[in-house]
Amino acid sequence: MTDISRPHGFTIRPEPRSLGSALRGQEIIEGTLRLTGCSVDGDPFTGDAPTGELAAELHGFGWLDDLASVGNAKARDMAQSRVLGWIEAHPKPPESGQDDPAWRADVTGRRLLRWLFHSGQILPGLDKETAQPVFDSMHDQLAYLERAEATTGLPMIEALSGRVIAAMMLQGAGDKVGASMSDLAQAIDASLHKGVLRSRCPEALLGCLSLLGWVKQTASDLAIALPEEIAAAIEEVAPILRALRHADGGLPRFHGGGRGVAGRLDHSLRAASGPATTAQGHAMGFARMSRARATVIMDAAAPPAGPAAAHAHASTLAIEFTSARHPIIVNCGSGRMFGPAWARASRATSCHSTLNLSGLSSAKLLPPDGQGQERLTLLPQKVWAGQCDAEGNVLPADAPPAPPRQAETILSGHDAWLGTHGLTHLRELSLSPDGDQLDGEDTLAALDIDGRGRLAQVLTNAPDGIGFEIRFHLHPDVDVFPEGDAVRLALPGAEEWYFSHDLVATLRLEPSAYLERGLSQPCPTTQIVLSHRLTDDAVQIGWTFVRAGAS
Structure with a gap:
């Protein structure tokens, strides 16, 4: 941690922006954290920790959404304990952390967002002195994101969105808002059109809309001007996702993506301010049939090629x-x-x-x-x-x-x-x-x-x-x-x-x-x-x- 304590507080009252599974949250309280493909018992930040993508899932703190779904005193105590434990294990960002899943730029942005959104779980019961390490760490992570490099596509949007929202919400970080917002606006075109849309992964596109919607909402709450590039991206993405929406509100599970967190698609679509139009033709390469309360979605294009094809599937006409x-x-x-x-x-x-x-x-x-x-x-x-x-x-x-x-x-x-x-x-x-x-x-x-x-x-x-x-x-x-x-x-x-x-x-x-x-x-x-x-x-x-x- 840096020697000088950072400002203590937020510019607006943080509110949870995403909730997870109360069932998984209760399991975390009982001592078992279920990650994709494995379970971690006890303190996940001590002993033999997961590696690779599992480590990214752990250190991204997305599972705080599950604890927030429980919302009782035990859940708050667990959230607080895990965040303070992580800070103790990671007192200072590295100069360059791209080889460490815990310090990947997108993982850091994801973690910072979860700490901000769920600070109502993390901070209660802490006095100013014991809460100070949390604020110090968030400011340090924000500073780290200013120099960290992210892969073009959803990882870059995740890292930059975390940086922008943290700059807007943390007391004393207002001087970082302009540059952070400008960097996000400049990265939109390449990350969206050359990355996410070419990957043909609907869940990745939903991730972009959710993040940009959170940026838009935070900027609106603080009366901060939103760059035209960000607003235009939201209006472009929303009709595509409406065309890909199944009758139950989930997404088709193609090219490395899943259905999306329950309810997130409908909630994220509210970020669009224009008419609730649906993209015409084959949205993202998928054909759709919809009648009454039934939907059929077909993969109607060849799998993606090039750098965007890292997780492509041989699913043509599925x-x-x-x-x-x-x-x-x-x-x-x-x-x-x-x-x-x-x-x-x-x-x-x-x-x-x-x-x-x-x-x-x-x-x-x-x-x-x-x-x-x-x-x-x-x-x-x-x-x-x-x-x-x-x-x-x-x-x-x-x-x-x-x-x-x-x-x-x-x-x-x-x-x-x-x-x-x-x-x-x-x-x-x-x-x-x-x-x-x-x-x-x-x-x-x-x-x-x-x-x-x-x-x-x-x-x-x-x-x-x-x-x-x-x-x-x-x-x-x-x-x-x-x-x-x-x-x-x-x-x-x-x-x-x-x-x-x-x-x-x-x-x-x-x-x-x-x-x-x-x-x-x-x-x-x-x-x-x-x-x-x-x-x-x-x-x-x-x-x-x-x-x-x-x-």
């Missing part, structure tokens, strides 16, 4: 399907917080709700490079998706939506296996006007002379045909009951759906896993699998999800 408040079809999610094996496995096409050739994804995962990054290659060269007209032609992505009384359709395809097998995957979806029935048809075909020639060569060496599967990973809250050639799905609240198919393929149920940030281990669930073998130029398989009792 879908998620939600009925009212209950997700039905999901993807496995990101396994990078559950260890290397889960990280690699979760990026494969078989961990997504789409068709894959047996043992072959729609993109190849390369071995780690010199920076330890594993990137996808052999991406689909052509991916298309759009509504169908009466003749079955694909309409442009920005075509007006079908009238509400008509079924909503998507005709899509990709050519990932054209070079190796001469094959194209076509997927046609239809969601009924009442949202009670989702029909699908998956086609695997050689569409031209070159493709048929290449397929014939492959079949020469595979007389039994080319195996493939169509997978539907189910949310863990869905109970599954096989009924002959169909499957009954029981959702929470006594709602039931049925899955059936045209009997071309063989139906089976297999174990699956649901991976989500905040879970201490993967959650077991079930997947419906339709398997078949291609022995000719084309095969077509139809399937249906229908709500029980639907006419």
Whole structure:
């Protein structure tokens, strides 16, 4: 800690901006902190602490949101104890801390925000002398963020937003507001357009909107002018996230992201001041169907490439399907917080709700490079998706939506296996006007002379045909009951759906896993699998999800 005590106090009364899980908060009080992929018993800042991304999760103090959800005296005592323990273990920022997860710029910004927002839990009961180390540490962390470097994208926005809000809220830091706000405004374009939007990770985009919304709210409370770049970014991001919003308020779990903290999307959208418009066309590369209380979201573009592709998945044409408040079809999610094996496995096409050739994804995962990054290659060269007209032609992505009384359709395809097998995957979806029935048809075909020639060569060496599967990973809250050639799905609240198919393929149920940030281990669930073998130029398989009792 520095020798000179920093000012003691805030410019405005801090209020919690985000809450977590009261259940996890109670577990923390009882001595167990559940991080993604592991549990830490006792004081997490003594003994053998987690490393890597788990350490970043620990030192970012996002779990203070869970304690805030409990909100009793024990929760306040625990929050205070853990913050003071961290300060004792980390009395002074390093000159350069990018190799230490605790001092990564984005982690420091995240930690500073949580300490500010939850200071109502951290400071009560402390006199001025015993509270002084907390203020000293926050000022030291703010000074550290002025020289720390963050990776372009969400990490940079997280670091700079923490710096801006701390400068606005901490007594005696007012002279840092102008430079901090200017740096954030200048970083918006590169971090948003060259980083987050290219990553095609919806949860990362929500993270940006939440952070910028907190900056906007704090500036408004203090009558501080907000740079136009920040206001414009909020107005740009909000319509995209509205287009990606499932019926239950969650986000589609693609390219390394999860559903988002419950309620955060709706709360963050309030930061936008313009009309509640929805982005037209394929928002962030995703196609959406919405009817009544049902939504379907499809990955309708190739996986991201370049620096933004560090967590890309081979999920082209995968879908998620939600009925009212209950997700039905999901993807496995990101396994990078559950260890290397889960990280690699979760990026494969078989961990997504789409068709894959047996043992072959729609993109190849390369071995780690010199920076330890594993990137996808052999991406689909052509991916298309759009509504169908009466003749079955694909309409442009920005075509007006079908009238509400008509079924909503998507005709899509990709050519990932054209070079190796001469094959194209076509997927046609239809969601009924009442949202009670989702029909699908998956086609695997050689569409031209070159493709048929290449397929014939492959079949020469595979007389039994080319195996493939169509997978539907189910949310863990869905109970599954096989009924002959169909499957009954029981959702929470006594709602039931049925899955059936045209009997071309063989139906089976297999174990699956649901991976989500905040879970201490993967959650077991079930997947419906339709398997078949291609022995000719084309095969077509139809399937249906229908709500029980639907006419």
